[in-house]
Amino acid sequence: MNQRVIALAVAAAALAVTALAAQDLKKAPLRDRWSVQEVTALASMRLKEAGQRPADASNAYEQRAEAAALGRALFNDTRLSKNGQVACASCHAADKQFEDGRQFGQGIATGKRRTMPVMGAAHAPFLFWDGRKDSAWSQALGPLEDAAEHGGNRVRLVRLVLAQYKDPYGKVFGAVPEVGELPGDASPNGTQAERAAWAALAPATRNSVNRVFANMGKAIAAYERLVSYGESRFDRYAQATVAGDGPGQDALTGQEVRGLRLFLTKGQCVTCHNGPLLTDHAFHNTGVPPLEPANPDRGRAEGLKKLLADEFNCLGRYSDAKPEQCGELQFLSANDTAQLGAFRTPSLRNVAVRPPYMHAGQFSTLDAVVQHYAASPQAAIGHSELAQPGENHAQRQSIRLSADDIKDLAAFLGTLTGPVHQPR
Known part of the structure; x- marks a missing residue:
């Protein structure tokens, strides 16, 4: 056997050992343990679960x-x-x-x-x-x-x-x-x-x-359509957890993991900030204080009226969609009182690098945002969906967070930052 063949054989053996070592490393015990339900939630929050952007039937030119x-x-x-x-x-x-x-x-x-x-x-x-x-x-x-x-x-x-x-x-x-x-x-x-x-x-x-x-x-x-979010440290952590990759969980620190647990549990953040874009794409009144108390923003209640009257909506003559492709638009009511003071749930991706926060920039830091939800104030207009302390709420419990909890949650939100992909 000549020297070149021997060298190739040694290199192949080394690669095999390295691969086995990598497999053994991934089989190392998980640093952070999660329930089956929590792992399922983490899996659904990975950016890759967003898949291809859905085609907009009302725009026949968007992919050209x-x-x-x-x-x-x-x-x-x-x-x-x-x-x-x-x-x-x-x-x-x-x-x-x-x-x-x-x-x-x-x-x-x-x-x-x-x-x-x-x-x-x-x-x-x-x-x-x-x-x-x-x-x-x-x-x-x-x-x-x-x-x-x-x-x-x-x-x-x-x-x-x-x-x-x-x-x-x-x-x-x-x-x-x-x-x-x-x-x-x-x-x-x-x-x-x-x-x-x-x-x-x-x-x-x-x-x-x-x-x-x-x-x-x-x-x-x-x-x-060509501008999109890139994966974050959270995505790497979620993938490692789903795959049983112990060392991969090092993508997040202990404090950030504590914040993630709060996000999924008593912080109740995942109620609205779920899925791969960390938003339910819905509208909620969470008692965010208006900038003008004497003239509070009516939010979705006014938005619905404008949407239904818009000549450029999905059902309008300038849309490329068939009526049956316009889904929810056909069933919306301009008189839905539950939408008073409600605003769209924003994506939390890259949220740490996008201050200030809320629809009118009412809060300058993430700590202040989390503190708002922990305080759960009553809404100035409409009815807040957040449960008040001591209230018997049908869908929620009151949010109880300590000062350390608030810091941990804010730290976790920082892990959601990734690159922004855009055409060159």
Whole structure:
């Protein structure tokens, strides 16, 4: 046997020993023991369980590369604003978790709520804190005409797209609709003069403008679909626990594991923050204090009315979906009193690097957020779902956490931070 063959045999034997050693290492006793029910919960919370983003039946263009390229250009174009200085990327900055780090969104003026990240939007059935939109493309349209965000008006926005993006628009959506000669400014949501100019347009012209406007949103949504969360230390820990990999549990410290146990048990966080994106995608009133006690935000109660009246919702004429594909939208009621003061459950992924917190940035730290739930204050408007101390609550128990518990829970929340994947 020549030396080369011997060397290869020795190398192969070494690899086999290394593999066996790795297997033995994984069979080492688990540092942290969990019940079968808890392991099942941890398995369901791994990011990989999110799977492929569900296709949006209302947007037939969202998976086309050329649509995403157009959407990326629109997402970063400051010309789509009244003052020429605000783009979608101004509030959803790629280097800031696709947020802005502010208490209130800042466009051409200051908004009244926090900016939400775009990651995970394709998984959410309703968008914005109040759920007034039911698709990523419809959501993208709102800020363009909002007086505090882009401050644009529909006709001016469409004129710019047809002038600056005619070719890429045509490659995605086909022939550009005939709009004829348009006024300088017109919109159903603008100033009194803009609304009057909009009403003066022929119905066919308004429809063509709306079609281009809707397609702008569909292109932006195609780009946002490519932005996603990456795995965190928590995901590595959960995977190790599910696989029986003892050393893999070193991904979390002892304090972080204590926080995780609280998250799953007496902290009751998992009640709403569950699944791979750590959100139930629902709306809850948890007694978050309003910034203006005399004029509290009505939240989902108002969002429902706007959603059902929205011409760009799933059932609208600019949707690509069939009515039967619009699911829950057909059964929502604008008079659901349980939605008063309720806000969308945000994903907890990367939450530690996205202060401040709640729909209007009421809390600056995670400790303060956890303390709020431990205190379980009554709601200023509507009825809080949290159980008050001593209350006989049908669904929940009162949350009792010590000062150390609060620190441990906040420490665990820090393990949910991972990279943000975005197209290059």
